[in-house]
Amino acid sequence: MPGCDSILAPEGWETGVAGMKDSTNSNRRFGRAALAGCAAIALAAIPAYQLVAQQDAPSATDLFWGELHLHSNHSLDAYITDNTTVTPDMAYRYARGIPIEQPGLDRKVQIRRPLDFMAVTDHAEMMGLFTLLNRADETLLSTPWGRRAMAAHVRDPGRNGAMSVTGAGMSGPPGPDEAEMMSQIQSDAVRSAAWSVEIEAAERNYVPGTFTTLFGWEWSSVVDGGKNLHRIVLANTDGEGASGFIPYSSQDSQRPEDLWSWMSATRDRTGIDFIAIPHNSNISGGLMFQMTDSDGEPISAAYARARQLWEPLVEVTQAKGTSEVHPEIAPYDEFAEFEIRRKLLIGTPTPADAGDYARSALLRGLQIQERTGVNPYNFGMIGSTDSHTGLSSVQESDFYGKLVSDIPLSEHVLGPRPVIFPAWEMGASGRVAAWATENTREGIFAALRRKEVYATTGTRIALRMFGGFNFTAADADARDIAAVGYARGIPMGGDLTAAPAGRAPSLLIHAARDPLSGNLDRVQVVKGWVDEDGEAHERIYNVVWSDDRQLDADGNLPAVGNTVDLATGLYTNTIGAVQLATVWQDPDFDPDQAAFYYVRVLEIPTPRHSLLDAIALGIDVEETGQPATIQERAYSSPIWYTPAR
Amino acid sequence: MALIRKLLKEPLTHFVLLGGLLFAVYAALNPRDTLDASSRVITVDREALLTFLQYRNSAFEPGYFEAQYDAMSDEQLAELAESYVREEAMAREARALGLDENDYVIRRRLVQKIEYLVAGAELEPEPPTEAELRAYYDEHRDDFTQDAEYTFTHVFIDAEKDHPGGMLAEAQRLLAQLRARDAGFNDAPGYSDRFPYQRNFVRQYLRPVAQVFGPDFAAQLATLQPSDNWQGPLSSTFGLHLVLFTDRSEARTPDFEEVRAQVLAAVEEDRRIATRETLLDELVDQYDVRYVDVPTGDAG
Numbered sequence: 052m053p054g055c056d057s058i059l060a061p062e063g064w065e066t067g068v069a070g071m072k073d074s075t076n077s078n079r080r081f082g083r084a085a086l087a088g089c090a091a092i093a094l095a096a097i098p099a100y101q102l103v104a105q106q107d108a109p110s111a112t113d114l115f116w117g118e119l120h121l122h123s124n125h126s127l128d129a130y131i132t133d134n135t136t137v138t139p140d141m142a143y144r145y146a147r148g149i150p151i152e153q154p155g156l157d158r159k160v161q162i163r164r165p166l167d168f169m170a171v172t173d174h175a176e177m178m179g180l181f182t183l184l185n186r187a188d189e190t191l192l193s194t195p196w197g198r199r200a201m202a203a204h205v206r207d208p209g210r211n212g213a214m215s216v217t218g219a220g221m222s223g224p225p226g227p228d229e230a231e232m233m234s235q236i237q238s239d240a241v242r243s244a245a246w247s248v249e250i251e252a253a254e255r256n257y258v259p260g261t262f263t264t265l266f267g268w269e270w271s272s273v274v275d276g277g278k279n280l281h282r283i284v285l286a287n288t289d290g291e292g293a294s295g296f297i298p299y300s301s302q303d304s305q306r307p308e309d310l311w312s313w314m315s316a317t318r319d320r321t322g323i324d325f326i327a328i329p330h331n332s333n334i335s336g337g338l339m340f341q342m343t344d345s346d347g348e349p350i351s352a353a354y355a356r357a358r359q360l361w362e363p364l365v366e367v368t369q370a371k372g373t374s375e376v377h378p379e380i381a382p383y384d385e386f387a388e389f390e391i392r393r394k395l396l397i398g399t400p401t402p403a404d405a406g407d408y409a410r411s412a413l414l415r416g417l418q419i420q421e422r423t424g425v426n427p428y429n430f431g432m433i434g435s436t437d438s439h440t441g442l443s444s445v446q447e448s449d450f451y452g453k454l455v456s457d458i459p460l461s462e463h464v465l466g467p468r469p470v471i472f473p474a475w476e477m478g479a480s481g482r483v484a485a486w487a488t489e490n491t492r493e494g495i496f497a498a499l500r501r502k503e504v505y506a507t508t509g510t511r512i513a514l515r516m517f518g519g520f521n522f523t524a525a526d527a528d529a530r531d532i533a534a535v536g537y538a539r540g541i542p543m544g545g546d547l548t549a550a551p552a553g554r555a556p557s558l559l560i561h562a563a564r565d566p567l568s569g570n571l572d573r574v575q576v577v578k579g580w581v582d583e584d585g586e587a588h589e590r591i592y593n594v595v596w597s598d599d600r601q602l603d604a605d606g607n608l609p610a611v612g613n614t615v616d617l618a619t620g621l622y623t624n625t626i627g628a629v630q631l632a633t634v635w636q637d638p639d640f641d642p643d644q645a646a647f648y649y650v651r652v653l654e655i656p657t658p659r660h661s662l663l664d665a666i667a668l669g670i671d672v673e674e675t676g677q678p679a680t681i682q683e684r685a686y687s688s689p690i691w692y693t694p695a696r
Numbered sequence: 697m698a699l700i701r702k703l704l705k706e707p708l709t710h711f712v713l714l715g716g717l718l719f720a721v722y723a724a725l726n727p728r729d730t731l732d733a734s735s736r737v738i739t740v741d742r743e744a745l746l747t748f749l750q751y752r753n754s755a756f757e758p759g760y761f762e763a764q765y766d767a768m769s770d771e772q773l774a775e776l777a778e779s780y781v782r783e784e785a786m787a788r789e790a791r792a793l794g795l796d797e798n799d800y801v802i803r804r805r806l807v808q809k810i811e812y813l814v815a816g817a818e819l820e821p822e823p824p825t826e827a828e829l830r831a832y833y834d835e836h837r838d839d840f841t842q843d844a845e846y847t848f849t850h851v852f853i854d855a856e857k858d859h860p861g862g863m864l865a866e867a868q869r870l871l872a873q874l875r876a877r878d879a880g881f882n883d884a885p886g887y888s889d890r891f892p893y894q895r896n897f898v899r900q901y902l903r904p905v906a907q908v909f910g911p912d913f914a915a916q917l918a919t920l921q922p923s924d925n926w927q928g929p930l931s932s933t934f935g936l937h938l939v940l941f942t943d944r945s946e947a948r949t950p951d952f953e954e955v956r957a958q959v960l961a962a963v964e965e966d967r968r969i970a971t972r973e974t975l976l977d978e979l980v981d982q983y984d985v986r987y988v989d990v991p992t993g994d995a996g
Contacts, residue, residue, distance in 0.1 A: 149961070152969060164907065195760070209808055513892060530890045563892030566908050566933070629856060629934055630892040 110537045112486035112503065114513055115167035115495065118146060118443040119267065119483055120283050120330060120366060120435035125173040125245065126269075129439035130181040131210035132471065133455035137441025138182070139171040139249050143256035143264060146443050154440060155455045163446060164511070164567070168485070168495050170267035171249060172283050175300035177217065177237065178268070179245030184213055190244050194235035224302050233302065242297045254290040259491045266290075268298040270327070272305040277397035278336035280307060282327040283366065283435075284314070287496040295321050306345045308354070311361045326499060330366035330437065332412070333374040334395050337404030340412030340428055342419065350419050355427035364499060367409045367686060368434040368481035368508050370453040371472065375432075375651075375686060376410045379403035384591060385607075386575075386653065386682065390478040390508070413689060414579045414587040417645045420693075421585055431502030431544045431688030432649070434481020434509075445509030447681065450479040450660040475661045475675040480508040484685075486515075486542060502544025502688045510683040511565040516543040516650050518690035520550060522557040527632045532561040543650075544688040549695040555640035556692055560594065561632040562652045568683065569654040570627025571597060572611040576635055580646035591651075594635040597628035613656040615680045620658045620666050627655040642694060649689040656680040738784050740777050748780045814975050824963045832966075833952045833959050840955045845899040846917065847943040849881050851926075854889035855935035867929040867936045874926040874938060881940055891934070899945070909933065917941065 122129045123139045136154045137145075145151045148165035152158070173179070183191050184204040191197035196216070204213040217236055218229060225233040235241075246268075253264040265285050272280040286293060299313045307327075314325040332339035344354050367374045372392030380403050381387050395401050405411035409432060416428030436443050437453065444451040452458040452474035484505050487498040498504055505514055515532050519540025529535045536542065536559050547556055564571050573596035579589045593608045600609050615622045637648070661677035672679045742765065749761045768776065796802055824832070833840065851870055853859065859866035870887055873879075879887070884895060893908050906914035913932040920927055922944050929936035952959070 144961075151965070207809070208811075528890075530885055530888065532890075561892075566893065566910070624933075630890070632890075 109488040112488055112498070112533070112542075113490075115263075115485045115487055115490050115498075116164075116511060117168035117263075117483045117485060117495070118166055118435050119170050119265070119285065119328065119433060120172050120269070120369060120437045121146075121169065121441070121443050122173055122269075122437070122439040123171055123441045125171075125179040125182060125249065126439060127174060127177045127180055127214075129173075129441070129454070131214065132439065132457070134440055135181070139173070139252035140255060142171050142441040142443075143169060143252055143262075145441065147256060147258075147262050151441075153442065153451065155458055160442065160451075162443070163449070166262070166443065167490050168263035168265065169443065170265040170283070170285055171252065172267040172269045173249065174271045175242075175268045175298040176271055176302050178242065178298065178300075179248060180213065180217070180236070182248070183241065183245060188241075188244055190238075190240045191236065194238070196232045196235040197241070200236055224304065237300075237302065239297055243294075246297055247294065250290050250293045253293070257492070261490065263490050263492055263495050265492060265495065266293040270299060270301055270310055272301040272307070272310075273396065274305055274338065275336060277395040277399060278338050279331045279334045279396055280305070280329070280338060281331060282307070282310065282329050282362070284310070284325060284327050285496070285499070287324040287492065287500075288321075289492065292321060292323050295323070308345055308357070311357050314361055315357075324496070324500070325361070326364065327362050328364045328366050328433065329362060330369060330435075331371050331374065331392075332365065332409065333372050333377075333392055333407050334401060335407055336395060336401055337406035340406045340408075340415055342406075342415060350423065350427055352423040352425045355419060355423055355425035358427040359425065359429055363430055363502055364433050364504065364688075365409055365412075365430045366435055366481075367432045367506050368478065369437040370477040370480065371437065372478060373480070373508070374407065374409050376408050377403040380405060380408060380411055381589065386651070386684075389682070389684075390480065392476075410577065410579065410589065413647050413649075414581070414589060417579065417581040417647065418585060418587055420645060421581055426645075426691070429546075429647075429689075429691055431504055432506040432686045433483035433499075433504055434506035434686075435483055436481065445479050445482060447479050447509075447658060447660045448663055450474065450477075453477050475664065475677045478508065479660050482507045482509055482511065484511070484514070503542050505543060505685055505687045507685040508681075508683045510568045510654060510685070512568075512571070512652050512654070512683075512685040513561075513563040513565075514650065514652055514685050514687055515559075515561040516687045516690070517541060517559040518543075518545065518547055518556055518648065519559070520547075520554050520556055522559045522634045522636075524634050526559055527561075527634045532559065532632060535559065541690065543690060545690055547690060547692045550640070550642040550692070555637045556648075556690075557634050557636040558594075558648060558650070558690070559634050560650055561630065562650075562685070563630040564627070564654065569622065569657040570624045570629060571631050572627055572653040572655050572682065573597070573608060574631050574633065575651045575653070576648055577651055578637065578639075578646060578648050580641075580644045582644060590639070592635065595631045595633035597631065597655075598626055611655050613680060615656055615658050615662070617662065617672065617679055618666070620663050622655075622657050624655070645694060646692045647689040648692075650685075650687040652685040654683040656682055735788070738781055738788075740781060745773075745776055745780055748783075749776070810979070814972055822967065824960070824967070829956070829959050829963060830952060832963050833955070836962070837949055839962065840958065841947060841949050843901045843903070844947045845943075845945040846902060846905060846941070847898050847900075847922075848917070848939050848941040849884045849896045850891070850928075850940070851884050851888045851938040852891040852934070853929070853936040853938075854891075857889055863936055864929070867938060871926055871928065871938050874940075879926065879940075881942065884940065887938075889935070899943075909937070913937065 121142055122134075123137050123142045124130050124134050125139055134154045136152065141151045145160070145162055146166040146169045148162055150159045150161040153160045180200075181204070184201055187201065192201055200213040200216045203216045206212055207215075217232065249268070250266065253266055256262060257264045266288060267283055267285040270282045270284055272282070274280060284299065286296075296317050299310055303313070304310065310327060314327065318324060329339055341350075343349055344351070365374070368390070373390045376384060376387045377391060378384070378387040393400055401407075405415070409430075412428045412430075416426040419428070420426035436445060438444055438451070439454045440451050440458070442451050453472045457472050457474050457477070484507060485495055485498040486503045487494040515536060517536030517540035521539040522535070526532075526535045540559060541547065550556065558576060560574055562571055562574050574594050576592045576594050577589065578592065579587065581587050593602060593606060596608055597611060600611075602608055612626045614625060631652075637646075640646075657680060659678055659681040661675040662672045662679040665672040665675055746758065746761055746765055749765065750758075753761075790796065851874065853863050853867050853870070855863060874887060881896070888895070897905060902914050902918060905917065910933040913930050916930045917939070920939070920941050922941050924942070926938050926940050928938040930939060931937075
């Protein structure tokens with residue numbers, strides 16, 4: 052049975068256009084040696100049951116809420132920042148609604164609304180090292196370096212013990228001096244021992260139909276002194292399948308191309324499909340969405356095809372900020388200044404760069420498609436927390452921070468301690484919403500693959516978006532939007548082409564507020580396109596809004612207002628709307644120009660956790676250095692229009 | 697302290713802690729303010745230097761370091777001995793001067809070592825026996841009670857839409873129509889304004905119902921009796937609702953067998969926490985704690 056926040060969808064409707072790009076170039080060989088392993092990504096090699104995901108697109112889906120980026124005490128950095136206790140199993144149990152003990156505060160905590168699906172995604176690098184030491188794992192202790200690490204761990208069980216022997220352990224492939232050490236403490240046998248704990252936890256907590264666990268980990272590539280290229284990797288398999296491989300780590304390679312080669316080779320060997328989901332592009336120093344590959348060569352069709360196959364999604368909102376757009380890149384966007392992080396992982400300032408943000412990447416994708424015929428950046432959007440506390444926490448009113456050592460008010464509760472990511476700077480975000488046929492591994496993975504998923508900043512806004520050429524204005528009034536959408540269009544994440552003569556595409560959009568959060572302010576469509584000169588353009592349309600406001604001549608809408616009482620932290624839903632629906636037709640459509648459309652839904656302002664903390668502490672919210680209120684939001688996965696050849 | 701003792705039995709742990717224990721014995725036998733003549737003796741032998749080498753390298757492998765040691769030139773050995781002597785003298789002097797007292801860094805460091813030992817020790821609590829599981833179930837029967845399950849569908853009258861004559865009049869009109877036509881469970885969509893969430897609720901607890909409709913609606917629903925007739929209107933945060941409330945199962949306590957897995961999980965969770973608490977309690981119990989004008993935690 053679907054979660055209670057699910058929208059009931061109709062049954063028995065046909066669906067629209069197939070979305071996967073053509074595969075005419077699928078047999079082209081990759082030119083350069085570095086990409087040789089990627090040759091196997093040719094679409095022809097994909098098992099049929101995966102290829103046809105779009106053709107088999109469902110005609111009825113329910114809404115499921117999930118978390119696809121969460122760390123337990125199996126992550127090295129989580130353990131040494133005081134999360135010694137929350138195992139992968141406990142992390143799953145918390146997400147299912149079972150109370151567990153919160154590390155640091157030693158109190159039992161329970162999630163307010165259980166999740167429908169989750170992947171615990173610990174760093175592959177040195178995965179589980181400390182828990183293996185704690186239980187004196189025989190595989191590890193059978194090696195000289197393992198014994199050295201153990202001796203240091205017993206001498207100092209904190210961060211200065213084992214890590215003084217093994218090194219930081221998350222900094223890429225070992226140098227020649229470390230090779231012997233790595234071959235022992237990160238031998239296949241040791242990595243399997245750690246991975247098997249993750250597998251067991253995922254298996255134990257999988258309740259098909261109620262709670263889905265996916266197998267995943269984080270590939271933690273950091274290059275050029277702190278530039279973040281991290282990816283979450285997810286596998287579409289069961290426990291037995293998951294035990295057939297060892298998570299690929301940045302110690303194997305720091306290059307995304309090599310990660311894709313591994314995914315490809317492992318899929319060919321095991322039949323298991325994988326996807327990689329980049330996150331924190333906002334702190335990648337411009338490297339996440341470049342116009343070039345890792346060697347600085349212009350992106351080729353082969354690279355683009357590999358990337359679109361292996362990276363169909365991007366995580367655009369999480370604790371360390373949003374990666375949709377930067378106010379300096381889109382100064383005309385009045386909502387761009389939102390949870391922006393301006394520091395790299397190592398704390399150094401990072402300027403706004405088009406290579407860092409999803410919207411500019413979607414535009415670059417269209418430009419690269421113009422040149423090569425393939426769009427490397429046609430990704431959907433999700434949110435997740437990246438919490439290292441083992442607790443998937445997104446509530447402004449009860450936010451547990453990114454690291455245990457950074458929990459809100461830690462100084463007040465636990466005394467002075469090093470704070471790496473001050474909780475007030477972190478966002479209590481995000482969530483991934485999936486329109487899936489059923490809450491099972493197969494159902495959720497298929498929704499991720501076809502990008503029928505979207506991102507929110509933690510709120511549970513329900514958002515439908517369909518594109519097509521056959522909607523009428525009256526469809527916005529339909530009692531069952533999904534029935535109309537699936538019958539006469541394609542859902543979010545899909546592709547349109549071959550516009551009928553003289554017709555522009557329409558989007559059928561329906562947004563409903565989170566029943567436990569603020570009303571809706573407005574729905575916007577963000578359009579990006581490339582003109583005949585190859586120039587990229589973007590435009591934001593306000594398409595439906597609350598409270599009878601009027602657009603001005605430039606299409607701008609007055610602010611919705613703000614009911615938050617700064618003294619009490621209370622707000623009222625006396626402004627905004629419960630649901631907003633519309634059919635929006637592109638007024639500036641040119642059938643010869645490639646374009647994308649995605650939807651952004653904004654809530655009315657509600658109190659941010661920084662305000663609630665300030666009230667609790669009796670200090671001025673300005674002392675937190677963060678805004679008092681926040682307009683929570685949802686970002687749909689885009690729909691693309693590609694001109695017919 | 698069984699678990700800590702077990703940990704201490706590990707040869708490696710033993711080896712590493714040995715140095716610390718010797719120091720403790722040493723400190724106990726020697727007055728702090730003045731060092732007697734024998735305490736002024738620093739014996740430099742192969743064993744002392746091997747231990748020193750291993751601490752310095754944060755690596756504990758006697759074989760490897762013996763080979764290193766044996767390969768050292770006299771000059772290198774002399775240099776090593778000098779470093780060792782200097783460190784040993786400084787460390788003894790510092791302790792003799794009481795420099796390790798009132799140092800919160802050292803104190804926290806010691807506490808932290810115990811904390812981590814305890815954190816590591818909790819990983820494998822004793823598996824509960826069948827009898828213990830049943831006993832837990834009997835004692836915590838309430839924890840396993842399943843709330844009543846509700847099955848209903850509803851016709852929604854949207855507060856955000858204009859209805860001629862008002863929302864309530866519209867609700868009365870629709871209610872009469874639904875009853876007159878004997879509308880069934882699956883006919884509701886034909887009458888309803890668009891409800892943004894689920895229409896049918898099948899065997900759902902009241903809590904998620906309250907999360908969608910608000911607590912007032914849930915409270916009203918709880919007072920109704922299941923019936924084949926349309927009832928209402930009930931009010932929610934979104935407007936009014938006519939409900940066809942067809943079934944409510946009573947709250948019940950499942951048999952042990954039915955919830956065995958949950959009982960096991962609960963016992964294991966309890967034991968994980970209890971193991972840690974017990975260790976620390978046992979540790980405190982070794983001390984004679986005297987409260988002076990201070991309320992105690994377990995006054996009862």
